[in-house]
Amino acid sequence: MNARRALLPLGFFTVAILAWQAAVLHSGQRALYPYPTGVFEAATRTIEDGSLFAATSQSLLRVLIGFALGAAFGIPLGVLMGFVRPVGRAVSPIVDSLRSIAPIAWIPMALLWLGIRGNAALFIVAYAAFFPFVVNAAQGARLIDRNLVNAARALGAGRALVVRSVVLPNALPAILTGARISMAFAWGSIIAAELAMGIKVTSGGSGAVGLGQLMVSTLYVRRDVNGLVLYMIVIGVISFLIDLAMRRLQRSLTPWRT
């Protein structure tokens, strides 16, 4: 039963890929349509010349920095908003309205403020990563059992200790959920930002080229459709791995949650 269930999709996808290959080769329009072996060739080529790795690590680096910035500003603000109710009530409408702006919409301002060398993309990523942290940390800190706080106070804990030993651990699961969403957002936004920059800044040459810029030059300069599909697959695989890693992290840091 189980084996048969796995066999059907496996067979389906094998046939689909073979049919795709055959259809493109048969049509004689290899330059126009991507096809499986072509994608594979693009992969070997870009891996050998190092361009795939260079661009991917460039994008990932920006994501990590942006993510760290988002966490550094987002978690404290969120915990403050959740734990001190008046602050939360006053700040949350601001956060909500800023959150509604698609991060990528800031790209013209970011380019102006921070230039084309990659910091503009960093701004977009940090902006995208910031809000899931704020929202989830605030929720985690707000949904605390007041009895726990009172119990800690009764045991003689001061405000700082209460925050450190009760509020933060209590909010940790929510913060980690925020981190997972943040990371996914950040990864989506870096590609968007780099695409927009690649399209806007046609001069190229700016040293720090990420996956997005690579896609633009593959699209407009080299017109290599197989390369484009390859980069899409890379983007998908990385976001899959990111999600997997974040879930692992979540499970190992908060083992009491199922």
Place this chain on the structure above:
Amino acid sequence: MSDAAQVVLAPPPRAGVAGRRLTRVLEIVVALAVVVGLWQVTSITINNSTLLPSPARVFHAWLDLLHADLRQDVLASLAHLGIGYALGIATGLALAAISTRFALLESIVDPLIELLRPISAIAWIPIAILMFGISAGVPVFLIFYASLFPIFVNTVAGVKQVDAKLVHAAQMLGASRRMILTHVVMPAALPYVLAGARLSLGVAWMAMVAAELTGSDAGLGWRLFWYQEFFAMDKVMAVILTIGVLGYCFDTLLRALQARITRWSPDSVVDEAR
């Protein structure tokens, strides 16, 4: 009969609700005033209307745009959104219906979705530009693609979580298979479907801006780079704020709809953390 049970159910006292609402509005007004004030002070300090246009300037630009391009841009974006979102929701619901109804098709649809889902809509932009050229096709396709997954995943989850006891209850009351579908499975899944629709709209909105920026010849996102060409940063800011306000309005609207349609539910808005 037992009066005791009825006493418990007397409605809670409503006093103070209006007062609390007023405080709430005041808090929001004060918060916004602080932000605008900070912005104003910063822009005065920087004293460079390109680098950071002042709130007043942006507001004037916005008023100007209202009578000029902005209406057109908003309409173009809404057209992209309307078509792409409708297609995405319809396709997502259809796929979910198929995959929950037929185990055989589920074994194909599910892995397909799981394979495509990590590939964000953004990653499709170059291919979409190849397929459609710089045109409305790019944002429409991206919005379609982005909204497909949340609605699909949530609908499937909603159908799977239907309490077997409720199905049994309907059966023992004599309900037919069809009636169980329309009167038990569908209403039970509805909160999840609505939550999915809201999530879909959120990601669709982001995809729309990105797609218009990079691959469209109309819409709010496209306008951003257009004004940037002329370094009309006050207009750029006006468009950015318009994007934020519209996004906020859509989400609020859907949230209200959600609360209204599922007011039978104790926690009437099923929410997924975002």
Place this chain on the structure above:
Amino acid sequence: MTGKIDAQSLSKTYVSARSGERVEALQNVSFSVAPHEFVSIVGPSGCGKSTLLALVAGFVAPTSGRVLADGAPITGPDPRRGVMFQDYALFPWRTVLGNVEFGPLARGATREAMRATAHRYIELVGLEGFEHRYPHELSGGMRQRCALARLLANEPEVWLMDEPLAAVDLQTRNILQDELLRLWGDGGDPGQRRAVLFVTHGIDEAVYLSDRVIVLGRRPGRIKETVTIDLPRPRKALRNSAEAGRYNEYIWNLIRDEAARAIVEESA
């Protein structure tokens, strides 16, 4: 011996789809319920009471043995056998009225007939004025009444009830027990009564309500003894009587050891 319900050598083994683990919930259980009889099933938790009821309702099929209703084998749920679930299983998106109307709706009643039937039974259980409340806006006792009205509105010949009073507080439970007896016809013509199979873990409740009490032992669930409650009806005056007390004690002695073991096993 064809009763309203005949269970013949029922066994049920659950096999976990994932681990393949087998749980023998019931083993060789036979009993019958006469047309106007009130039969209770008591036993420690996990002894298979709900399983037994689900078999009679037709929600699950037995591993071996069979259940007959009016002499015919049960193949699935049937509106002639109404069920009241442990946590009521009210449709949360339907109001009280909508829930009670569901049965008539399912059986193709006209709008007017449906509404009239629903109102009659809502009144009968004392929920008038609450027709337009959603289940989550009701107290436990009222939900219970709503579930009862929903069951009655279909006018089933057999009432299958799975711990219907377990989730309400003690005072409410006493009131609802008396209500249930009244609706069943405790004080009236025995010929008007329905056949009832009533699952409970409250021994006193079983004794107070029933004509017969089936005592189940656990792991696997088997009938330990069937106790006929020879108390006159109506029962109202007998709730705290010495006779009832003697029955309580007798049944308690039958299951005390197992109940204690159930607690230990569950915490293990």
